[in-house]
Amino acid sequence: MIKPFNRLLRSRPLLAFHERQKNQERNLNRIFSPLLIVGTILLLTLLLAYQPGAGHIYLRVGEVSPREIRASRSVFYVDTTKTHRLQEAAAEAVHPVFDPDDKANVEAMRTVAQLFERMQTERAALQAHNPIHAVNLHNAVVSSQFTSLLPSDALRRMLTLPEPVFQRLQQVTSRLVSTAMEREIRDQGTDLKDAIVQTSEALDNALPDAQDRVIARMVIAHALRPNLHFNALKTARAREAAMHSVRPYIDRVFMGDRILAPGEIVTQQALDKLTALGLVNPREELATNVAIAILTVLMVLAINYYIAVNLPQVYRNRRRMALLWTIVVLAVFGLKAGAVLFGMTVANGQPGYLSIASVTAMGMLVCALIDMNLAVLLVAVMAALTGILMNHEVRFTVMTLVSGLVGIMGVQVTKRKNRLLMLLLTLAIVNVAMVWLLGMLFDDETADMLRGTLWAVILTAPVATFLYWIGTLALEKPFGLLTPFLLMELSSTDHPLLQKLCALAPGTYAHSMMVGTLAEAAARAIGADALLCRIGGYYHDIGKMDHPEFFVENQRRENVHSRLSPSLSAIIIIAHVRDGVKIAKAARLPQEICDIIEQHHGTTLISYFYHRALMDNGGGDEIPLGFEKRFRYPGPKPQTREAAIVMMADSVEAAARSLENPDPEQLHRLVEEILHHKAEDGQFDECPLTFRDMRLISDAFLRILQAICHRRVPYPDQGNAVVKPDTLATFDANLPIEQEIERKDVSSSLLLEPYVDTEASVLSSIVPEAAEAERETYAHRDLSQLSQESSDTAASTRRSSTPSKRRKESRRSEHSTDK
Incomplete structure (x- = not known):
């Protein structure tokens, strides 16, 4: 019986069938991954690019409002027009930035010293040629290199001054130039002129002769120079910093206030109010959709590459990859729903917290069903998307990131169904704490923080925990996944x-x-x-x-x-x-x-x-x-x-x-x-x-x-009985x-x-x-003999309670013997 069976296993049709099965499996693996990636990219692009029209307005500054628009709720908004004015005023208040010139003082003193040294040389040469003759004096004046600096009368006086007077003139001029260069002299404005005037006033007390004072003023005016130079780049940066330091001008629109009347021109202030109310969506333009598609492609490919490199066992598992991208698509759907509802008319609430709940649930599901590190990566990516979709609200980015990470850590710690309540309470406490911390950071009113607390408690934590629980129960068995819930179910002796x-x-x-x-x-x-x-x-x-x-x-x-x-x-x-x-x-x-x-x-x-x-x-x-x-x-x-x-x-x-x-x-x-x-x-x-x-x-x-x-310890009634092995x-x-x-x-x-x-x-x-x-082999024993011995032994050891059973067993033994 064995040999025909072995022949069947070695037959060509059976081997060919197994080979075809292996080839089909390999081909399916090659096709599945690209199709899954392309399908995910298309779905995410459609979700992110879709802009619902109901309740939203597509207006720009300068356009005419087709209908009356009133505020559906009270909200704070940033008045960009007034903010821009405050920024311009802050920039104008910034003084120009000047760089000091450390060499300016030295160069000024060198100019004075060179002038008097050269003049001293001319005086010595003139005295050597009998300075009494007017011809020699005239030639000395004409040949002097300072004719462009000093007039001929001043040169003649300096050449003929007595030596003590000449030395006195040099000392006074050098001292006044040094004093003037110690003050700030900018290359813009009247600092240089002011310095020359101040030194002129000091000359009146230092030199008694009017002609000597004239000569000193000319030398000082030639020697003084700016010691601070204007830096345009640093000035621009300082003004830009001043503009950024200006806090946005926050105003408030109350529920029922009219923002635009029919036929009214849309102003920037009106557009700011509509944006704060979440009523303005960007137009579906080609450039915007292309940017969304590129962002989606980069995000999906980066995550897929991370999985292929760091989680190869997950990457090779088609069911888990399909599960992963299904969870991501559903999370983006919830994120988009929260963004669409952001700012809608809801009494004392903010349905945008639904986005936080969906991302938190996604992180917990990925952590429980696939991998913790992958869950952290996805939560970080989704937190960035949350900020983009929620009118660039940084608070929602931070809250989504913190809530998602806390949910992942809670899943790692919580391994039992009866501890889901602890996970819910942890999420609620963390979200409430983030509402108050961010509220104090952004100077929110107490009433707004109380409303945020309410929504964090009744929406974010319960919805995230419920989605995690129901998603785990719904996905664990169809996808053959190992979850804490399934393990607890399998551990039951029932x-x-x-x-x-x-x-x-x-x-x-x-x-x-x-x-x-x-x-x-x-x-x-x-x-x-x-x-x-x-x-x-x-x-x-x-x-x-x-x-x-x-x-x-x-x-x-x-x-x-x-x-x-x-x-x-x-x-x-x-x-x-x-x-x-x-x-x-x-x-x-x-x-x-x-x-x-x-x-x-x-x-x-x-x-x-x-x-x-x-x-x-x-x-x-x-x-x-x-x-x-x-x-x-x-x-x-x-x-x-x-x-x-x-x-x-x-x-x-x-x-x-x-x-x-x-x-x-x-x-x-x-x-x-x-x-x-x-x-x-x-x-x-x-x-x-x-x-x-x-x-x-x-x-x-x-x-x-x-x-x-x-x-x-042996019991007393056992006595000395020997327990046989x-x-x-x-x-x-x-x-x-x-x-x-x-x-x-x-x-x-x-x-x-x-x-x-x-x-x-x-x-x-x-x-x-x-x-x-x-x-x-069944060597060393014949199977028919083994069957015979087994049947005989079974018939001899059985104990039947009725004669009919004995007769049945006897007939069964005889049948085996005949066989």
Whole structure:
């Protein structure tokens, strides 16, 4: 029966069918991502560019109002006309900025010194040529280089002045120039003229001779210069800063005030009032729509690139990518709805807070369903969009960002349904605090802050929490997502799968409960997802429900593995992993739980049957190629810390059950050997476990095991009765063969997994589901003989309560014998 089945699996039509399926999957993956991105960009562009006409006005300054417009509510507005006037006045009040010239004083003094030094030289030359003659004096005056500075009469006087008078003139002139240059002399205005006049007045007291004063004034006027130069760039910047420092002129329009009459020309002041009321929308112009489209493309591509680089597992998951962009589109829809309602007629309220609620809910949903870091990125992007859509209101940008981040942190902390109220209260408190902080920052009136408090409490926090709760419940199962709500539902012992496991395989159920407890303690010790580990421990062996009597913890009949070949026994052991994955997917369990079920044995070697097969084939001197692979689980190895923890908890719990009255030292040695064996076998090579994690996991296991496996005091009525150990030896495929042999007399009676009634039950329930490489030999035993022995044993051990049942069993035994 096996060979035809193998031939069918190797047939060309079946192989071609599988190849076509793989090609279709690859082609779908190539097409899906671009289509999703393009569709998202189109939807977001339409949402952001759409401007509803109802209740909104499209007017510009200078146009004629077609109808009467009155204020629908009281609101403060910025009067841009008066603000501009105040800014111009502030700019005009700014004084010009001048840069000091440090060299001006030195150059002025050098000019005076050079003039008198040159004049002194002329005087010396004139005296050497008999200065009595008028001809020589005339020639000296004509040849002097100061003819352009001083008139000829002044030059003659300076050339003929007595030496004491000449020295006195030089000293007075130098002192007055130095004094004048110490004051500010700007290159604009009358500072230079004022300095010359002031020095002239000082000369009246310093020089008695009028001609000497004239000469000194000419020299001083030539030497003085500006020491401050105008800086146009700095002046412009100072005036611009002064304009920006002017606070906008805030005025108020009251509800019912007429803003525009029919046929009235629209002024800037009227447009300011309409803008503050949220009644003015920009015209749908081509340039505006193109800018919105470009902004949308950049935003979507940037987020998609971030996911591809940092979250490749999410990027490759079509369902999660579709879920992500669906949440984003819905959040933008809520954001746009809040922007459209912004400023509408609502008594004592502001429906623009709806935008904050939608973005906060989006952040919490993305955090709970996909990834926390991605949620933070999306909240930041949406906060910027909120400010743009809400008439550039900075307060809404800040409130959206803070509310979204607090919601994300609340989701990380809140893992239970009954703590949703705490999340709601946290959001309400934070939003109220932001209303008052921003209100004080922008000098809002107390009445406005009270209205903002009301809307933050009755709209933002409740709506965001409700959207998060209903969105999680609505999306978790259709998209196969792992959420705190779903984990809490799966952890309930009333879950149908756990109820079925308890009814069909009570021993497996008890084992799973203990594995969940051990895994949860270990996960808490290393900071892994403790709730996921506990649920993974509960469901890791649900594959045993299909044939519960085949497994030792549920078995009440004699062991048939002693009459099975090692290869068939290995196939039976491995089958429960595939059955568990199949049951989990049929029940639509999250992918993370399915992964734990599939990986909780990794590629562990079923060492007992492997060594038994080696002995049956001559002691294992020459091991055939691929022989060991038949006795290993197909894997994969644990890919996450949670899957590795469940693997270790499964092995440790099974091994601990075999110890009789263990002490802490035995438990410690047992846990260390099992964890060391798993690590040496390479089972943790593909998950991010560290040596520190292994130590903490070992300590957590020991704490739980010591509490469970402690010694008990015998009851008085037991007396000296000796409790005989179970005559049915147990076998754990997770343990090394050496440790397994030490546990009990395994060779005497090997009670492992299934009880086989007939050959047909083996072939129909186990073998067809095994891997092709494991479907070869039932060596060393004829299957028909095995079926015959199994049927005879079953008939002899059954106890029927009525003669009719005995007759049925007798006929069944005879039928098996004939077969």
